[in-house]
Each structure stands twice: as C-alpha cells, then as structure tokens.
Amino acid sequence: MGTEDPAVRTRGLSKRFGKNVALSRLDLTVAPGTICGFLGPNGAGKTTAIKLLAGLYRPSAGTVEVFGRDVTRARDTVQASIGYLPGDFTGYADQTGRRFLRLVADLRGGVDETFVAELAQRLELDLDRRIGTLSRGNRQKVGIVQAFMNRAPLLLLDEPTSGLDPLMQREFRRLLVEARDRGQTVLLSSHVLSEVAEVADDVAILREGRLLDLRSMAELRSGVTRRVDLSFGDHVPAARIRQVPGVRNLSVHGLTAQVDLAGPVGELLGAVLPDGLVDVRTHETGLADVFLGYYTKERTDAHDLPQSPVGPAPDPARLG
Amino acid sequence: MLTICRKALWDQRRTLPAWASGIVLSIVLEAAMWPSVASMSSLDAYLTEFPDALKEMFSIEEMSTGTGFLNAELFSLMLPVLFIIFGILRGAHMIAGEEEAGTLDLLLVTPLSTTRLLLGEGLALAAGVTALGAATVVGTLAGSALFDLEIPVASALAGATACTLLGLVHGAIALTAGAVLGRRGPAIGVATGAALAAYVLYVGGLFVEGLSDAQVLSPFHQALQEGPLADAFPASFLTLLVVPLALVGVVLPVWARRDIGAHR
Numbered sequence: 001m002g003t004e005d006p007a008v009r010t011r012g013l014s015k016r017f018g019k020n021v022a023l024s025r026l027d028l029t030v031a032p033g034t035i036c037g038f039l040g041p042n043g044a045g046k047t048t049a050i051k052l053l054a055g056l057y058r059p060s061a062g063t064v065e066v067f068g069r070d071v072t073r074a075r076d077t078v079q080a081s082i083g084y085l086p087g088d089f090t091g092y093a094d095q096t097g098r099r100f101l102r103l104v105a106d107l108r109g110g111v112d113e114t115f116v117a118e119l120a121q122r123l124e125l126d127l128d129r130r131i132g133t134l135s136r137g138n139r140q141k142v143g144i145v146q147a148f149m150n151r152a153p154l155l156l157l158d159e160p161t162s163g164l165d166p167l168m169q170r171e172f173r174r175l176l177v178e179a180r181d182r183g184q185t186v187l188l189s190s191h192v193l194s195e196v197a198e199v200a201d202d203v204a205i206l207r208e209g210r211l212l213d214l215r216s217m218a219e220l221r222s223g224v225t226r227r228v229d230l231s232f233g234d235h236v237p238a239a240r241i242r243q244v245p246g247v248r249n250l251s252v253h254g255l256t257a258q259v260d261l262a263g264p265v266g267e268l269l270g271a272v273l274p275d276g277l278v279d280v281r282t283h284e285t286g287l288a289d290v291f292l293g294y295y296t297k298e299r300t301d302a303h304d305l306p307q308s309p310v311g312p313a314p315d316p317a318r319l320g
Numbered sequence: 321m322l323t324i325c326r327k328a329l330w331d332q333r334r335t336l337p338a339w340a341s342g343i344v345l346s347i348v349l350e351a352a353m354w355p356s357v358a359s360m361s362s363l364d365a366y367l368t369e370f371p372d373a374l375k376e377m378f379s380i381e382e383m384s385t386g387t388g389f390l391n392a393e394l395f396s397l398m399l400p401v402l403f404i405i406f407g408i409l410r411g412a413h414m415i416a417g418e419e420e421a422g423t424l425d426l427l428l429v430t431p432l433s434t435t436r437l438l439l440g441e442g443l444a445l446a447a448g449v450t451a452l453g454a455a456t457v458v459g460t461l462a463g464s465a466l467f468d469l470e471i472p473v474a475s476a477l478a479g480a481t482a483c484t485l486l487g488l489v490h491g492a493i494a495l496t497a498g499a500v501l502g503r504r505g506p507a508i509g510v511a512t513g514a515a516l517a518a519y520v521l522y523v524g525g526l527f528v529e530g531l532s533d534a535q536v537l538s539p540f541h542q543a544l545q546e547g548p549l550a551d552a553f554p555a556s557f558l559t560l561l562v563v564p565l566a567l568v569g570v571v572l573p574v575w576a577r578r579d580i581g582a583h584r
Contacts, residue, residue: 057580077431
C-alpha cells in the first residue's frame, strides 16, 4: 500500500445483471485525503459502483483497486480499510445501537469507545434504544456512527444524509470535513447537488451507468454563471457594466440592470460602485443548472460545460 | 467467526428456550400417558393388527415397552419434524434472511471473510439444534423417571442425537441454499423439498419393494433405522455428520464469488 497509490482507482469497471447494464466502463481515480461526490439521478449506477468498491459485487469486466489493492483478489484486506454505509441502512431492529456498534466493532477488531461516544453525542443519538424503535433519521445516525467510528482510511457512504434533519446534515458535513482533514478519503453518493457541493473536492457525475464527467468542485464553480441584479439611484451605467470581464446578457429594466456573471462578483461591484449602486441581488442557480444539464437526456456531451475566462474560483464553501 | 456465532446465538435467545421447553414439555406429557397405555390388557393383541411397514416405521412391536412407546409416539416422526422445522427456519434466516434484511453487507464489509461468516453461522446452527437435543435428553429421562418408562440413558442419548442430526442436516441445507440463492423463501423451499423427498424415500422403502435399496440414501433412514431410541449409536450417524460439512465445503466457493444483496 504505497503512499502514491490513489485511494480508489477503477479501470473499465462494468457491472451487468443479466441483460441490465448497471455500470459501464467506469474509469475513476480518487486521490487520498479528498472527498469525492457521486452525483446522479436514481438508477445512475452510484450504488452499484459503491458496492463494487466495497467488494460486495464482483465486476463483470474491468478492475477496481482500493489503495493499490485489487478488491476482488484481496477482498478482506480491502474491506478492513473501509467504513461503509449502505444506502438502505437498517441495522438489527431488536438490537440497541450500542449492541449493534459493539458487534461491528468486534468484527473490525475493536474500536475507540470514546470516539463512538463523541459521535453519538454530536449526532444526538441515544445508543440505548433498540434500533427498531428509532425514527428513520435516528436509525441513519447509527449507520453513520458505525461507518465513521473506526476512522477507516476509506469511507464509502451511499446517500448518507437521507432522513437527517438540516441541523444533523450540517453536523454530518462537519464530520466529513474532519475525516478528510485527518487524511481519510471519502466517497459519498447523492442525488442532491447542494449536499455534495458544500463538501466535495471532486465530483463524479453518473447517468445510466456511465461516468459523464469527473472534475473538481472549484472547476465546476468557476464555470458557473449566476444572475446578478444591480439597482441604481438615478441611472444604470450600462456601458461600464458591459466592460467588466465575465459579464453577459445585460438587460436593463428601469433602474435595475440584470446580467449573467461568470466568476467572482467583486470586480463588477467595484466597477459600478461609484455610479450610485443601491442594491445587489445574486441568484446562484448556475451550479444547479449545470447539473440539471447532465441529468437531462438531451445533453449527453459532458464537455460543453460553460467555461469561464475569469480567474480562480472561490474555494468550495465549507460549513463549520 | 466466533463473533458471528455469538451474534447468531443471541438472535435465538428467545426462540431457542421456547423451543427447548416446548420439547421437554411435550415429551413429559407423552410419557405421562404411558402408565394408562401400559395397563391396557389388549395392547399386544391390538398392535399385531398393524401392517408390517407401519410396524417397522413406528417400531410398533416394541410399543409394549416404555422405549417402544416413546419411539412410536414421538421419536419416529414428531420430534424429527420439529427439529427439521427449527433447523430449516434458523438455517434460512442466517445468511439469506440477513441478506434480505440488508444487514449482511455490514457484516461482510469488515475483515470477516465469507468463509468464516458461513462457518460461524453453521456453528451457531449446530449449537442451536444441539441445545434442542440436550432438551430432548432431559425431557426423555425426566419423563421416564416420573412415569416408569425405564428408558436407558444410552437410548435417550441415541434418540436425541438422531433428531439433532436430522435438524442439523436440513438446517445446513437451508443455510447453504441461502448462501447460494441469497433469498430466504427459496432456501426454505429447497430444504423443505429435501426433507419431504428424504421422508418419502424412507417410508417408500418400507412399503415398496423396489425402493428398499435406495432407502439407505435417506437421512431419515440413517437417523431412525436403529430405534431411534437405540441401544447404541449406529454408524450411519457419521454420514449425517459428514453431509452438513460436505455441503458447506461445496457451496463455499460459490458463496465467496456471489454478488451480495443483488436480489433486493
């Protein structure tokens, strides 16, 4: 397990169930110590890919490696380095959270009890209740704790925030960032853009079993245009606005100018401030539009993303 | 492996005591009838009326002894069937049931290998049916002592072992079928089919001339031929021990290469 090995590398990874192609020739590399988000609509192959990485499915074709080890050949060794949260986590209805976590810990050869307690406390999870009596969100927390508690080098999380309330989703994102900062690699799937956008370093977009695109969030954001409404006191400095790099599609309605802006908003604001700017509203629908573009059938070419001519994008937002 | 075995036994923490006490109770209740049956003056004459095959099947000619009575009433059919039902239900639950519930993933995405998982579950299955076997010994000896059936300890052990082995064989069929098929219903179906086939072969061998050679293949024959409350352990018990081990050995490579949870 050399340090130069990627955390995850798949080559031509395919999975068929009978005639049904669940995953088709996936080439994916995830660098250690990063968070990679799997995005895609239902049935895109996210779960199949995660199960192949976890060694639960055998590839129909291609190879899958975790930290340089072939998952098929060294399955148990690889599985020892994985914290796994299945998409439909249920646990055992008749066990308490504590008993269940002890079972998983025993199978993994022990666990840091104080870390388990810390995770449970941060997620506000009562470990002494039977899992069957827990609400869906609380049950999901048991799954999250078991996936995180061993500080496994690779976390495979399938739709991890399903059922969590917004506060808990925020706490979960903190856990993700802390794990990444400890050097763990995280691969999480979601069909919710915002969930992935806030934490991921890289995003893999899947649809119908194919990888449409793999790129960094920073790159994605830099290509995003957002709509900006600028309101002025007495006149709209249309000519000046047009000269700002990244501005497109200027339209003026009374004392309000509406533009599509690619890149940071600072330069535009600086340019129009002396002209009596009174109000600014930005509508960041661009990122969502980018993803929706992938989701819709018409747009199958992954590379006609809006590319920005402007400088570096802002860092991905991190909560916490 | 032991973690899995412990977990599977914990799953049985309520069913196993319930089954065990049910078995003890039914044996003791059956034994309680012995004093009134033994005092029937025409019992011997009545018993000679039965067809030969039935006599052999239920060891009816020995029914005028306490051992023969329990053989006919419990050990020839009812107890074996109870053990088989228990074995099949537990065996099918252990891998196929976990897989359907979605919990098998969590057990396997750990250093635990598929081999050790199957062996651990098999061990728990064996422990469960053995506990029922122990309950059978206890019930038989208690009933015998309370109601003067005069059943030797060795016979009680042999009879309980016969039931235990039948439960183990069919439980192992359900367990291994579940490991291959991944679904509980089909696993129960395969094991139940095997049990019915074995029983038909066993009974058919008694009634039908042409089947008597094939009869030795039936686990029922191997388990019950000498008693079942026999004076000694027949060698055919060994076959019944080898069958579960062989089944596990045969399915291990298939089970190790199978996609987990793909049916759900």
